[in-house]
Amino acid sequence: MSASKRVAVVGVGTMGSQAAWRLAARGAEVVGYDRFAPGHDRSAGGGETRIFRSAHFEDSRYVPLLKHADALWQELQRETGRELRRLTGCMLMGPAEHQQMATVLQSVAEHGLDHEVLDAEALAKRFPQFRIEDGDAAILDRHAGFIRPELTIHSAARRAEQLGARIHRYTPVREVVPVGDGVEVRTDTGGERFDAAVVTVGPWVNDLLPDLPWEVDIRRLINAWYVPTTDAWSGEERPAFIRTAPTHCYGLPSPDGVSVKLGLSRALHRPAGDPNRLERTVEPGELDVFSELLGRYLPDLHPDPIRLSVYMEGYTESSRPLVGPLPGADNVVLLAGFSGHGFKLSPAMGDIAADLALEGASPRPVDFISTLDRAEA
DSSP states (O other): OGGGOEEEEEOOSTTHHHHHHHHHHTTOEEEEEOSSOTTOSSSSSOSSOEEEOSSOSSOGGGHHHHHHHHHHHHHHHHHHTOOOEEEOOEEEEEETTSHHHHHHHHHHHHHTOOEEEEOHHHHHHHOTTOOOOTTEEEEEESSOEEEOHHHHHHHHHHHHHHTTOEEETTOOEEEEEEETTEEEEEETTEEEEESEEEEOOGGGHHHHOTTOSSOOEEEEEEEEEEOBSSGGGGSSOOOEEEEOSSSOEEEEEOTTSSOEEEEEOGGGOEEOOSGGGOOOOOOGGGGHHHHHHHHHHOTTBOSSOSEEEEEEEEEOTTSOOEEEEETTEEEEEEEEOOTTOOGGGHHHHHHHHHHHHHHSOOSSOOGGGBSTTOOOO
């Protein structure tokens, strides 16, 4: 029976903690490995908050996966008794003719999502903290809000342990090797055999799997927190926000109401280099683009940040993640390259990884992100 399988989860972070939870919930014997400990801030899972949204800029095919994730977010909160996600809405803004705004409207129409389109007058009256320009559109995704990433990873991993999983903390994995009809996971202290392995090592994917046939570009991400200078950010409605163009950016009011977090898109991130030697110091010149965005779109935020943090994220060429078995190794399931928009999907991705590790297939619509027959180089 599939539930009796021994499954390794290599990397107990954003995706791995969820995979461990979903596998353990099905009765699998789960052993996790992490080079640090679940909930650490040295990879891609930090930053205090991440955006959850129902509407999607990139591809409307993500929406069914988001709906599945939505149900699992609620389930994980019930099981852990922790507020991991809060629905406050998300404002999506950008030139009306921009492709990403068109995709948002497509996803809203296809899936009947709860939303509201605001003109410039309505936006200025109801959300004076945002500025838009002539030709811009503004769409409020009502079933959206923020996620607490570090707490989520910690809570999912702890729930997996409560269900019987074991997690080896501060234990880097050096190799994942198919052996016969199983997999051997090798660390500095030896190897252990499993029926299957789920590999979710984030920015270390190229180190662990140097022969991966797809490129995962690891980038260095900066987040900056700014203090509001007016009470526009302290109203009852404090949605997260995303702007598509001319400079793609996103932001979230902090849960405590003290500041607003701002981040940028892939094109504005530098290569991370060696993920074990990430440069965490932010030079003043790196904040110029943040200052320009504040002056143009968010003038009610003080221009000097009160906090800066640096993280890493992995991107594929197509910006679609890699989900599925490794070529020639059906019992090694890979989750990688979530391109800065994966955290909201993480419970669904963990559940899909459990499907693949235990059953060899998933009923979820993942063909468009599957590693099977993937042409991307």
